[in-house]
Amino acid sequence: MKKFKIPHKFQFTSIIALYAQWMREGKLKVSSDWNKDLKIKFTVQDPCNIVRKTWRQQAADDLRYVVKTIVGEENFIDMVPNGINNYCCGGGGGALQAGYTEQRRAYGKIKFDQIMATGAQYVLAPCHNCHAQIHDIGHHYGGHYQVSHIWTLMCLAMGILGENERTYLAEDLKEFGL
Amino acid sequence: MAPPIELNEMEPEFKEMVKERVPNANFDLCLTCGTCTAGCPASELFDMDPRKLVRMLVLGLDEEIRKTEWAWVCTMCGRCSNACPMKVDIPKLVFNMRGSWPRDKRPKGILGSCDKHIKTGNAMGVPTDDFIWTVEDVAEEIRNAQPQFKDMQVTVDRKGAYMAINQNSREPVTEPDELGPLWKILHTVGVDWTYPSVMWAGENYCLFLADDEGWRYILEEFVDHIDNTLKCPMVVNTE
Structure with missing residues (x-):
């Protein structure tokens, strides 16, 4: 525009x-208690168009605040580099x-290596393109991480995720909370 | 190893054309430091990298610039220009390289998605009625399956809603069950929102195609619908 x-x-x-704002205002009550004992590790992709090219560090900070609130600070492992310098x-x-x-896959090898270095079981990708690409390179290079939407984990944490909304959860969480 | 650059037959016209469109592109300020290239995942693909591209541009190697397929493997992610000490705008150069390809020679996948978007309002080419039907069907399923959401409203084109939301068309089209979690979050917060029916999809392949005309058309239709028909003061994209 x-x-x-x-x-x-x-x-x-x-x-x-908005997620970050609603969480800060208490309108969206999300707790990471569900992951206290499970200790499932998560990382997050910074979509270029949301972070580097539009809302910059503010978006990167909001993204981390949201993800840490959902999965627990101790269960979040950031990529290196990250935020506006992420790949x-x-x-x-x-x-x-x-x-x-x-x-495209050769390009994605850097992202794959970054993800593998975090050791995270889940990559949260708040962009449909990133989601599809990270899934594809994971499959191609033999990674065993799962790519998920943020809304999936947020609803899981709030105990409102339906049975048919779990396509992007691995076996460990397919039945969780049902 | 790449062949040496031939300085003969230099035609720096392409640079001038891009500079006209992107006055702050700073191509002549490039220090050749290579920071862009060191941090670019597309470096070496098709024997190209950002520094080399800028050198070729400045040297007037227009023909090579116009034909390199690197224009389509660079994702215009902006990591190069973000790190560049002279703020050389390489992504906009790549955008203009894409735009210099004859429209019908650009990658078919992107071209098809752009054309569908112009015609139907989404890159998947789904008729608006199907979108509305899917949304209503999934919402009804959730209301029936989860009693705590029995009052959850999901609307399309509800005038005066505070927020208009657009999301990637693949979600309603190929994985409709993925719509539910977002709706539940919005319902829990008590958001007054609606989907627009005009240019309802969040993606924009005309931008990727470097089709300015198509891109502008999509935006104009969308802005007109939001501002003049729905009158939503807030627009949210989910990606």
Whole structure:
């Protein structure tokens, strides 16, 4: 909208910023108690368009605040580097649809190595492109991590995740809380 | 090893064209330090990297710039320009390289998604009625299955809602059950929200295709619908 100078009356924000705001305001009561004994480890991808290219460090901070609240600070392992310096997953810019599969996977090797170095069992990917690419490189390079949406874990933590909403949970959480 | 750069037949027209469109691109300020290249996951793919690309641009190797397929494996992630001490805008260069390809020669997957988006409002090409049907069907299922959500409202085009939400069209189309968790969160918080029916999808392949006209059309239709029909003061993208 800025690029084309299209005037608009509405404000524009991301769901991550709102999650963080609602949690801080107490409107969204999420606890990490569910993971206190399970100690399942999580990491998170910084989507380029949300973090580096739009809301910068604020988005990276909000993202971590949200994820840590859901899974517990001690169960969150950040990638290195992270935030505005994180690497692109390699699925962005239309790469998943561009047809250059071999190059896309070579690009994603850095992301794969970053994830493996965290040792996390779950990667939370708040962007559909990142989600698909991180899943694909995990499969391709033989990683055993699970890629999930933030809303899945948030609902799991609040005890409201339905039985049919668990496609992106591994066996360890498929039945949890049902 | 890459062949040496031939300085003969230099035509620095491409650089001038991009500079006209991106006045702050700073191509001539490049120090050739290579910070961009060191931190770029696409370095070496198709025997190309960001520093080399900027050198080629400055040297006027227009033909090579126009034809390298690297334009489509760089994701325009912005890590190079973020780290660049001179703020050389490499992603916008790549965007303009993509735009210099004849439209029908650009990758079919991106082209198809862009065309579908212009026509149907989403990159999957799903008719709006199907989207609405899916949303209502999944919502009804949740209301029946989980009594604590029996009052959960999910609407499309509800005028005057505070928030309009758009999300990736793959979610309603290929994994409709993934819609539920977000709705439950919104319901729990008590958010006054709706889905727009016009350009309802959050993705934008016309941007990736470097189709300015298509990109602008999608945005204009969306802004008009939100501002003038729904009058929502807040727009939220889920990605």
